[in-house]
Amino acid sequence: MRYSIGQVAKKTGLTAHTLRYYEKEGLLPFVQKTGSGLRVFSDTDIGWLEMIECLKGVGMSLKDIKQYIDWFREGDETLPQRLEMFQQQRAHLENQMEQLNKYMAKINYKIHLYTEAVRLGSLEKAHQNKELQAEQQRVYGDMF
Amino acid sequence: MRYSIGQVAKKTGLTAHTLRYYEKEGLLPFVQKTGSGLRVFSDTDIGWLEMIECLKGVGMSLKDIKQYIDWFREGDETLPQRLEMFQQQRAHLENQMEQLNKYMAKINYKIHLYTEAVRLGSLEKAHQNKELQAEQQRVYGDMF
DNA sequence: GTAATCTTTAGAGTTAACTCTAAGTCAAGA
DNA sequence: TCTTGACTTAGAGTTAACTCTAAAGATTAC
Structure with missing residues (x-):
């Protein structure tokens, strides 16, 4: 076509x-x-x-x-360069996906936190929730 | 600190x-x-x-x-906006991760293809390989 | 055939996110 | 105290990747 x-x-x-x-x-x-x-x-x-x-x-x-x-x-003279490039990009992509998984955990925690905060009308109070505190510990310290 | x-x-x-x-x-x-x-x-x-x-x-x-x-x-007046923002970002992140998985499949195919091409000294010949052709079909048509 | 639509080029303009410079101020060690 | 290195500001410069404009030529639909 x-x-x-x-x-x-x-x-x-x-x-x-x-x-x-x-x-x-x-x-x-x-x-x-x-x-x-x-x-x-x-x-x-x-x-x-x-x-x-x-x-x-x-x-x-x-x-x-x-x-x-x-x-x-x-042409075929540059096959090794191209292979190396794709290998580098795979490595890069693997790091990227790992990063995105961490970001996802962080954002999921925020969604849980803010869902509770909206329910209670207070971020402060949502923060008291023991389960959320535990999740925060797992995901990593924050307050924001 | x-x-x-x-x-x-x-x-x-x-x-x-x-x-x-x-x-x-x-x-x-x-x-x-x-x-x-x-x-x-x-x-x-x-x-x-x-x-x-x-x-x-x-x-x-x-x-x-x-x-x-x-x-x-x-403060707490904007809790719903913040929750919505995080929900949007999660959706966005999910799409992103799906995309990256597709890109990974494509790049893995390229690595297999070029590994074989380097071995044979010819991209053309590597392309004849039936297993690679099958992988290409799975990943999606290309030549590049 | 002609009007509307699409495509062409060269080149200018935009945007986001830095990145750097210059001229000066501040802090810590000998 | 003197020197060295870190820090300050305002503002200019850079980069990548578009994005748009203008004026002209090509194609399509009627």
């Missing part, structure tokens, strides 16, 4: 502006153009956009994503 | 510049000052910084974090 920039924008949730910006930054080197200059996206390009979303989602900068794309274009 | 800005910087990994910036933005309204103008951080302030880290980590802007801190300062 072929897609115009507007169709891709709809499909991906990005704006046409952003797609052009990505292309200018070298992130979409495979997008074709018609004789009159209109961009034509293929399913392969959509696939690249999904990969870009993934790499952005794990915290890579557009600059580093471009590096990966450049390596891809250089 | 009392801490200077430099000690807090060391403790938290933030720079003194960033701590002053946070204070200027209204995120640290409880930090004291000595007669001569030096900031004095307490353990409570460290606790706020940990909360700020958590909220930043789940994707909140400093502006929205400040809103929460302002609500806190307004």
Whole structure:
């Protein structure tokens, strides 16, 4: 299938502006153009956009994503670099997920605390609750 | 315990510049000052910084974090707003974690693919591997 | 064929979150 | 006391990633 920039924008949730910006930054080197200059996206390009979303989602900068794309274009000589990059990103992602679990515990505690506080009309009083105090201990000291 | 800005910087990994910036933005309204103008951080302030880290980590802007801190300062009238905020952040965090799991599956596939590609010296050939093709199907179509 | 819509470019503008500078003040050790 | 290093402020500068504008050309629907 072929897609115009507007169709891709709809499909991906990005704006046409952003797609052009990505292309200018070298992130979409495979997008074709018609004789009159209109961009034509293929399913392969959509696939690249999904990969870009993934790499952005794990915290890579557009600059580093471009590096990966450049390596891809250089061919099999850069296979080790690309492998190493993905290994680093996995490690990074593992740390991120661990962090998010800690944040989740903290936020769950807050939800329990504030649910009780709303019920009692007082944060002070909710804080007296022994179960909440125990949860706070588990999650880690706070007051806020 | 009392801490200077430099000690807090060391403790938290933030720079003194960033701590002053946070204070200027209204995120640290409880930090004291000595007669001569030096900031004095307490353990409570460290606790706020940990909360700020958590909220930043789940994707909140400093502006929205400040809103929460302002609500806190307004007292028990704003308990419902704060509860709702934490509930929204939990929902957001759940989506985030789901996304990260998908990204992890994608990156794991890449690691398997590139490990094989490095072994064979060819991405093309690695792509022939039936097990990898099956994993790709599970994770979702790509080529990149 | 023509009006409405879409797309093009170059380049300017925006936003969030820092990050740094300069010029001066404060504190602790020899 | 002197020096060294940490701290102060106001304000300027930076960076990444968009986001928008203007003026023109291309495409689609009727």
